[in-house]
Amino acid sequence: MSTTQSERLRGLLEPLVAAKDLDLEEIDLSRAGRRGVLRVVVDSEEGVELDTCAELSRAISEKLDESDVMGEDEYVLEVSSPGADRPLSEHRHYVRAIGRLARLTLNDGGELVARILEVDDEGLGVEVPGVKGRKPTARRVAFQEIAKARVELEFNRKDKKEEEA
Template identity: 40%
Template sequence: MTEQGRGNVADAVREVVGPVVAGAGLWLEDVQVSRAGARSVVRITLDLPEDAIGSLDSDTLAEASREVSAALDADDVVPGVYTLEVSTPGTSRPLTQPRHFRRARTRLVTLRLADGRDLTGRLTDVVEDGDGQALVLEDGARVPLDQVRKAKVEVELKRLEDDDDAAGDAAADDAGETRTQEG
């Protein structure tokens, strides 16, 4: 299968699973289709909507994975045998889009600014500010989004220990959880 062909399959997968994911109240972050020997691998990355705070829990991810698998089987858009991997972005995802920053609210982030400085702080909001969007940190600092060259969420193990109820789900989100099924 050519690269163009895989792109067409990825587009078809996105078209089939998009409504299923939206119906589950989730965000379809990414779809990738690649070859692995005689079979294809379909990788789907799901997230919570940008206005949600917290992480996508394991039960919701598992249910979404079952629904996505059923939709792909019903529409038969992936030729031949394939492996389906449904996952969350995890904290290793670089923050590159405004929605990524909105999803990172309440989290500790490290920012590399256009002037070369590094800034670390707890992200509280993303707001319209003058000519564009700005990040608001817990200490009140405002950083224009167009001045951020690189950004990532910092994993806070101590914070997870302090919040035992959320520790399991947040740890799964920090790692970027994956569910795999054979199709």
């Protein structure tokens, strides 16, 4: 996708996304055969419900039909949330992942799987799970040390609602 088209799409879509109290995380335009595929990824502090994605998809579709930003070619529009194992690349992503287990790939080549406990402007406070009966250990990781980060899927993780009950 050209920079100009990307900027035009972002300018067109951001107000629609913001009107739903969501963050525009990603816009990706690719080809699938003769058609284009426009993927719009949105998120919020509380996550995104399927009904909200459907409403936003209708609003985006109407706005795109009114404009010439997609040209005359056929395209498929997909509006979704980032998914459970989302990459963490922005400060707000880390804040939303507090309490979650994350896989951090460090700039020195190391890797760390730890639960994010706190986030500030400089980095993360994490808890590294204990292995073979050892207690978990606290650790500080600066953002500048992190090359990549991704939320890990946990199938036996207690939901916040369960913990409060």
